[in-house]
Amino acid sequence: MRKLVVLGSGGRLGAALARYCAADAEVIGFDHGALDLASPEALERALEEIDFDALVNCAALTQVDYCEKHAPEAYAVNARAVGVMGRICERRKARCIHISTDYVFDGAKGSPYVEADEACPISVYGESKRRGEIELLDASSAHLAARVSWVFGPDRPSFVDQVIRQARESDQVQAIGDKWSTPTFTGDLARWLHSLLWDHPVGGLIHLAQSGACTWQEYGQYALDCAAEAGIPLRARSVNFQALADLKAFVARRPVYTVLDTGRFARLTGVEPRPWREAVRDYICQHYGAR
Numbered sequence: 331m332r333k334l335v336v337l338g339s340g341g342r343l344g345a346a347l348a349r350y351c352a353a354d355a356e357v358i359g360f361d362h363g364a365l366d367l368a369s370p371e372a373l374e375r376a377l378e379e380i381d382f383d384a385l386v387n388c389a390a391l392t393q394v395d396y397c398e399k400h401a402p403e404a405y406a407v408n409a410r411a412v413g414v415m416g417r418i419c420e421r422r423k424a425r426c427i428h429i430s431t432d433y434v435f436d437g438a439k440g441s442p443y444v445e446a447d448e449a450c451p452i453s454v455y456g457e458s459k460r461r462g463e464i465e466l467l468d469a470s471s472a473h474l475a476a477r478v479s480w481v482f483g484p485d486r487p488s489f490v491d492q493v494i495r496q497a498r499e500s501d502q503v504q505a506i507g508d509k510w511s512t513p514t515f516t517g518d519l520a521r522w523l524h525s526l527l528w529d530h531p532v533g534g535l536i537h538l539a540q541s542g543a544c545t546w547q548e549y550g551q552y553a554l555d556c557a558a559e560a561g562i563p564l565r566a567r568s569v570n571f572q573a574l575a576d577l578k579a580f581v582a583r584r585p586v587y588t589v590l591d592t593g594r595f596a597r598l599t600g601v602e603p604r605p606w607r608e609a610v611r612d613y614i615c616q617h618y619g620a621r
C-alpha cells in the first residue's frame with residue numbers, strides 16, 4: 331500500500347486530508363506535538379526514520395497578526411521548513427505538495443488571480459508563505475504548491491463557526507463587507523488534493539478554491555440563512571456591514587481581493603469546483619444539522 335506523510339495532521343485541513351486519504355493509503359500523520367517544524371533537525375530526523383511515497387504539508391503558522399509580530403518564527407515554519415522538506419522529498423523521489431495561500435497576492439488586481447500573476451505579499455504571513463513556495467519549487471520543479479483561500483471544515487472552527495456562535499449568543503453580528511475571496515471546504519480540498527497526489531502529479535503552482543466570490547459579510551449572512559433553515563436557534567438573523575479599515579485590532583495588512591482562478595486545476599482534472607454556497611450549505615447541514 332502506498333504511504334503518505336501528512337504534516338499538520340492536527341489542523342483543519344490536515345485532519346480532513348489524513349482522514350480522506352486513509353481509504354487507499356497508509357497515512358503517517360504528524361501534528362504539532364509530534365513534530366515542530368521550527369526545528370529543521372527534528373524534521374530531517376522524523377522523515378529519515380520512515381518510508382513514504384508522498385508528503386503533503388498542511389502545517390503552517392497561520393495566524394496573520396501573530397506572524398506580523400513574530401517574523402523569525404513565521405519564516406522558520408512557513409518558509410525554511412518547506413525548503414527542508416522539499417529537498418528531502420527530492421532526494422527520496424517522493425511527491426511533495428505544500429499548501430499555500432491567497433495572501434501571497436496584494437489584492438490590487440480586482441479580478442481572479444491566475445498562477446502566472448505576480449505574487450506581491452503585503453504581510454509577514456503572506457511573505458513567509460511566498461518564500462515557502464519559492465523554497466519548495468527551488469528544491470524540485472516537480473513539487474506542487476497549492477494555494478487555497480478561506481478554509482472551513484469540521485476539524486477546527488473557522489469564520490463560519492464563529493459567525494454562527496455569535497448569532498446564537500448575541501443579537502448583533504457584523505463582518506467585513508469590503509474584502510473579497512472564496513470560502514473553501516476541507517472536504518472538497520481533500521478530494522482535489524488526493525487527485526493531484528495520485529492521478530495528476532503536476533508540479534509548480536496551482537489554485538484550489540470553490541467557485542464564486544464573496545465578502546465576509548455575504549459569507550456570514552449565507553451561513554446564518556443556512557443555520558436558520560437547519561433549525562439552529564439564532565438571536566441574530568442578519569450580519570451587519572463592517573469596513574476593513576475600521577478593524578483597528580488587525581496588526582497586519584490584509585489584501586482586499588484575493589479570489590483565485592481555478593482554471594488550471596479544472597483543465598487538468600476535468601473537475602469544476604462547486605460554488606462556495608453549495609459547500610457552505612453542505613457543511614452546515616452535516617456539521618450542525620443533527621444538533
Ligand SMILES: NC(=O)c1ccc[n+]([C@@H]2O[C@H](COP(=O)([O-])OP(=O)(O)OC[C@H]3O[C@@H](n4cnc5c(N)ncnc54)[C@H](OP(=O)(O)O)[C@@H]3O)[C@@H](O)[C@H]2O)c1
Pocket residue numbers: 338339340341342343344361362363365366367368387388389390391392407429430431432433459478479480481482486
Ligand atoms: N485557514 C484559512 O483560511 C487558510 C487560507 C489560506 C491558506 N491557508 C493555508 O492552508 C494550510 C492549512 O491551514 P488550516 O486552515 O488547516 O490551519 P490550521 O488549522 O491552523 O492548521 C495548521 C497546523 O499547523 C500546525 N503548526 C503550527 N506551527 C507549527 C510548527 N511550528 N510545527 C508543526 N506544526 C505547526 C498547527 O498546530 P497547532 O495549532 O497545534 O499549533 C496546526 O495544526 C496552511 O498552509 C495555511 O497557510 C489557510
